[in-house]
Amino acid sequence: MATIMTVCLLFAVALILIEIGMQSERRPGHMMAKVARSLATNPLLVAPLVGGLFLAFAIPLPAPLDKFLSLLGGAASPCALVALGLFIAEKREGAPPPAGAVGFLVGMKLLAQPLLTGALALVFRLPPALAATAVLMAALPTGTGPFMVAEFYGREAGITARVVLVSTIASLVTITLYLSLR
Numbered sequence: 001m002a003t004i005m006t007v008c009l010l011f012a013v014a015l016i017l018i019e020i021g022m023q024s025e026r027r028p029g030h031m032m033a034k035v036a037r038s039l040a041t042n043p044l045l046v047a048p049l050v051g052g053l054f055l056a057f058a059i060p061l062p063a064p065l066d067k068f069l070s071l072l073g074g075a076a077s078p079c080a081l082v083a084l085g086l087f088i089a090e091k092r093e094g095a096p097p098p099a100g101a102v103g104f105l106v107g108m109k110l111l112a113q114p115l116l117t118g119a120l121a122l123v124f125r126l127p128p129a130l131a132a133t134a135v136l137m138a139a140l141p142t143g144t145g146p147f148m149v150a151e152f153y154g155r156e157a158g159i160t161a162r163v164v165l166v167s168t169i170a171s172l173v174t175i176t177l178y179l180s181l182r
Helices: 002-022 028-040 043-056 063-089 099-123 128-138 144-153 157-181
Strands: none
Touching: 002 028, 002 043, 002 144, 028 043, 063 144, 063 157, 099 128, 099 157, 128 157, 144 157
């Protein structure tokens, strides 16, 4: 459920903001039309919507197509991790990503987001098991999704790759501490 919410809601909002930010069009109507066209052809938005339609209307897939899509879906995360690893290992010209930006983003992900989630769990009076699960989910490291979006749009992939790497390593400490306090 958390993955679906993240991919469908947060990524959709992020992609809309990225598309708006990339536009040089000054007239709002034309800009929104260009953004809408771009979003309508973006596989990161279209695929979950089409999948949701198939699910909502209980449209069965032919067995070979279902098997192919299952295999393809199972390969997505490993392929994203390989792409991330290749990106990090690649020699680049110029300065490395600023450590301050990476540190700030990692701190926001591993400390601020779980603290905010815990506070919201108290505000909404979640049962202890649900609150603990929500905080643990919020404390997970940055996944490969933001890196794939950054690479797709050619925007700050270096910083994003470093955030994924550093947050993954640092989360070994933060998640262990959180679980030991439970």
